[in-house]
Amino acid sequence: MNAVVRENQPSSVLVSLRNLNKHYGDFTAVDNISLEIRDGEFLTFLGSSGSGKSTTLSMLAGFETPSSGEILVSGSSLINVPPHKRDIGMVFQRYSLFPHLNVRDNIEFPLTLRKMTTAERQKRVDAMLKLVQLEAFAHRRPAQLSGGQQQRVAIARALVYEPRILLMDEPLGALDKKLREDLQDELRHLHRRLGITIVYVTHDQEEAMRLSQRIAIFSHGQIVGLGSGYDLYQSPPNAFVASFLGNSNFLRVKSVANASASFEGQSLTTVPVGGLTAGQDVLLMLRPEKIRALSVEAAQQTALPSGWNEISAKVREIVFLGESLTCNVVTPGGTELTVKSLGSGLQNVQPGADVRVRWAAADACLYDQWNDADLSKGAGAH
């Protein structure tokens, strides 16, 4: 195995999905997806169940045939290549080890099919057992292993024949939280050491953030957001992604001019957005940690920096979450906001107190189009 770190190298495209569709009768599972997967990257398909992420992975593996569209790997089509000839590795949610074979034979299975010499097989299986730290368990049956150990065997079995691409379909979904986090770390290190291209499917956004270089967010069979976890979180391309990923506050404002808007009769400064007409409804999104709440006295003493906005609000409740303090406030117009940055004088604030809420215009995202159903936390959140 080479141990080249390829994480930050600009890399070429390995897989191209072009206008991929999958229909089951009237139901559209995958709706015209186009995506380029780079050589050596860790890409995660993130979405709630039924969003099309698993169907897309299945088409990549070859278990499902696209209704239309093209899948290219290094420029050549995979559509007519049966799954066993695609040279792809896959790890399934329920481990899917061969129950009648021991750990060593499970890992050796793909090599036996490839008619390798005994010496070569032995060498590779030994290397894999070492990689996943299961040397001591080589002769156990899958039923004699814990869930985490079984999944490590499944990973070893998928890597032993050095496939170009490793697909992982919610591989850690059946494990408990602590073990899941350990395996996430292992997986990230493994990816760095081997430089293999990994396409990972999950509905757990924290897992997606922790593991991936890029995330593709699926909703209703389409990719509605694509980018690094950081970019998708800091500047979501649309209101759905903003609502789906992390926590968010939405303010319904009206555009006044190029860089100003009004919210409940108050004037706000915004970043300049082209193409807006005066009086148009605009959605303003703020992350809770970007909003600062101050007591009325503190707000009077501290001048508002330029490019910032201030509105008044009343405290509704305060929730202590260990590493952070979350404060729910409500504006006179009835808009609820979650605030995670509390200014001085608010350590002992009580529900019902008047506060001032401030944010920098540059930290807000503006959307001129959105679907109200996307704003509720239920839209795909788990």
Added chain:
Amino acid sequence: MLLSANAMGPRLRFGLFTVNAVIAAFLLLPILFIVLLSFGSSQWLVFPPPGWTFKWYEQFFSNAQWMQSAFVSLKVALLTTVFATVLGLPTAFALVRGKFPGRDLLYALFTLPMIVPLVIIAVATYALFLKFGYTGTLTAFVISHVIVALPFTIISIINSLKLFDQSIEDAAVICGASRWQAILKVTFPAIRPGLVAGGLFAFLVSWDEVVLSIMMASPGLQTLPVKMWTTLRQDLTPVIAVASTLLIALSILIMLVAALLRRRAELKG
């Protein structure tokens, strides 16, 4: 459990015990009775036997007709087992994995022989074989037995196929095995307990089948149950008790093997 043995009063527990004992006796006494009679010295199947003897066993094993019918029974049962399993396997696969209209209807059709009265199947197959001149042949025996044994193999294989996680087979495919290789190397070993259990059931169905066999039999070719039935109509010799005992012994043996296999499969899974 809502109604556990400990939660019941001693009276209720004793009552249940008695009812169960009576039912068990009702089911088992005739078997015990026939086994004891096969060792009894009386020629007239007197109970309790005045003395004990092996002479009816000697008569059974030295009689060419009895031995031949036992041999025919064994041959028919083995052939039925093979055909019912070989035909049941692809049928079960199609019924579990297939996505085609009318699948549930087909399943109902395949299990119909379990519900339809045997006499009807017997008359129907008899009429058919008569037309083609197959009555009294081994072929007729095996075909008619396969009809009634098939539901047992199909249901048994379907159950183990449904329990089998298909992603294990998919894993073999993505590892580089063709679908056929994956089924042979991974799916078959996993569903083997169901396959074996289905085969054993098929054997048992054929082994003690009498209604169809009477229709299919000829003077030259008859199974053990048919031979017993025809002998019974002529005289009441204790050799019949011997034949019954042997039928029961083999059935119990097969059921034990099935139970043992199931236990082993459970321990493994």
